Amino acid sequence: MTNITLKNNEKRVLEYTKFSDVNLVLNEGSELTLKLANFEENSEIKITGNIGKYARISVVFADFSSGNSKIVSQINLVEEGATCDWHLATLANKKDNKIFDISFKHLVGKTTSLMDNYGVARDDSKIVFSGVSHITEGAKGSNAKQNAKIIVFDKNSQGVASPILKIDENEVQASHGAIVGQLNSDHMFYLMSRGLTRDEARMIITLGYLRPVSKEFSEETQELIEKAIKEAM
Amino acid sequence: MSKLKIENLHVAVKDKEILKGLTIEFSSNETIALLGPNGNGKSTLLQTIMGNPNYTIISGNIWFDDKDVTKLSVDERSKLGIFLGMQYPSEVPGVNNSDFLKSALNAHREKPVSLFEFYKLMNNAYEKMHIPFEMANRNLNEGFSGGEKKKNEILQMLILNPELVLLDEIDSGLDVDAIQIVANVIKEEQSKRGFLIVSHYAKLYDLINIDKVVVLINGKIAKVGDKSLIKKIDEQGYEWMKAEGIEFKNEEKMSSVSIGTCATKEALKGAKK
Numbered sequence: 492m493t494n495i496t497l498k499n500n501e502k503r504v505l506e507y508t509k510f511s512d513v514n515l516v517l518n519e520g521s522e523l524t525l526k527l528a529n530f531e532e533n534s535e536i537k538i539t540g541n542i543g544k545y546a547r548i549s550v551v552f553a554d555f556s557s558g559n560s561k562i563v564s565q566i567n568l569v570e571e572g573a574t575c576d577w578h579l580a581t582l583a584n585k586k587d588n589k590i591f592d593i594s595f596k597h598l599v600g601k602t603t604s605l606m607d608n609y610g611v612a613r614d615d616s617k618i619v620f621s622g623v624s625h626i627t628e629g630a631k632g633s634n635a636k637q638n639a640k641i642i643v644f645d646k647n648s649q650g651v652a653s654p655i656l657k658i659d660e661n662e663v664q665a666s667h668g669a670i671v672g673q674l675n676s677d678h679m680f681y682l683m684s685r686g687l688t689r690d691e692a693r694m695i696i697t698l699g700y701l702r703p704v705s706k707e708f709s710e711e712t713q714e715l716i717e718k719a720i721k722e723a724m
Numbered sequence: 725m726s727k728l729k730i731e732n733l734h735v736a737v738k739d740k741e742i743l744k745g746l747t748i749e750f751s752s753n754e755t756i757a758l759l760g761p762n763g764n765g766k767s768t769l770l771q772t773i774m775g776n777p778n779y780t781i782i783s784g785n786i787w788f789d790d791k792d793v794t795k796l797s798v799d800e801r802s803k804l805g806i807f808l809g810m811q812y813p814s815e816v817p818g819v820n821n822s823d824f825l826k827s828a829l830n831a832h833r834e835k836p837v838s839l840f841e842f843y844k845l846m847n848n849a850y851e852k853m854h855i856p857f858e859m860a861n862r863n864l865n866e867g868f869s870g871g872e873k874k875k876n877e878i879l880q881m882l883i884l885n886p887e888l889v890l891l892d893e894i895d896s897g898l899d900v901d902a903i904q905i906v907a908n909v910i911k912e913e914q915s916k917r918g919f920l921i922v923s924h925y926a927k928l929y930d931l932i933n934i935d936k937v938v939v940l941i942n943g944k945i946a947k948v949g950d951k952s953l954i955k956k957i958d959e960q961g962y963e964w965m966k967a968e969g970i971e972f973k974n975e976e977k978m979s980s981v982s983i984g985t986c987a988t989k990e991a992l993k994g995a996k997k
Contacts (some may be wrong), residue, residue, distance in 0.1 A: 657829035676777065681814035682824070684774050684807075685880060686831035692799075695827060697864070699818025 511682035515540030580704035733784035744943035805887035870897030907931035
């Protein structure tokens, strides 16, 4: 278990390519950018966190694990003004089965959770995006956004995007969107008409699709990510 | 010199036959203007040559010299030297323009291009097209204006150096200055490669050399002529060809419902059923 505690008004940027469970405590006014890149096999990871007054956490999660993975995250926004920005990108291939259960709990008012999950499922793999953004009673003026997008590449690839909003208070902002779709055939035709093979076109589309997350990492990690994508293709 | 030979080509889109026995030849040392009313098969012809999977060849042949193009994948056709400048270029999210161009260029070469050589090529192409070089770092066509996308198509042509270039309404969406830029580049390139150019406007054709004018009506070549034919069509349209016995597409019956007036009502009626 990795414990990360930020003191009042402390600001930190942390990047891990090897990690297990993570527990976060952000005290008043602190800011953390947490970059996690997962390349393990059959990983089970739990992320928990309590975000304090006007504290802000940005999580950037790049998942290139293999096998059966289960990533569970529960981040609680416990004091006014607490904010969590969550970005996840994952690539599944072969017989991978990956579950991402990403939840936020708004315990008081004026708290924000923004979630963006992107996935690419190839071969016989499966990606599940689930989780609950819960705005509890009394959390007036809170804002919860959920975005989930999965491209399924092959006939037997599966994508399930089912983020849930649970709202127990009025005067809040909440939205969610989920898209599961096939590779855009116009894009494929366009790229191939310029000489890229089917595999090259798929790779360039995948790299582009996962770029919003991968570009946040250090150059070293970006190279690992690119390598992982190329190996998977 | 290379030659594309299309023989008695029948092509369908979603079970509807669009090309109905089209025969045409196109060499890398000529420029052909391809005209015809909307919906008669011009884009279908171009897309079929490039290999768009939405277009099904029912019968007929497409030869590139002695190679059977219909048996080749889209990328193999590109590597053979065919280039299609599209009417609606795709916006591909997250794909960097210069990374893409480099991959595309390397796909056409045995040895990967050196950084220096690539930079020189790019710089030269961007300058010719009057596109700011910073655009190279934007995502492929993402957020480009209609005109920028079209100019980016010609830019790709310059970098990939194809033998036979198919341009599908490359001039639509271009402002007056941009048409001039595109026309200048085409004119300069005409000695190096063949062009098959679809346009509805005489303007672009006026600015370049045209060897042959071909009119496509109802899925077939209806007429072949010289540049004067463009002028006549520009002034009089296509109707006069009927008098010459050219068979036009059967006008489809207008639907009884027109969008914008009572489409919503009709939809509601349908829902009640």
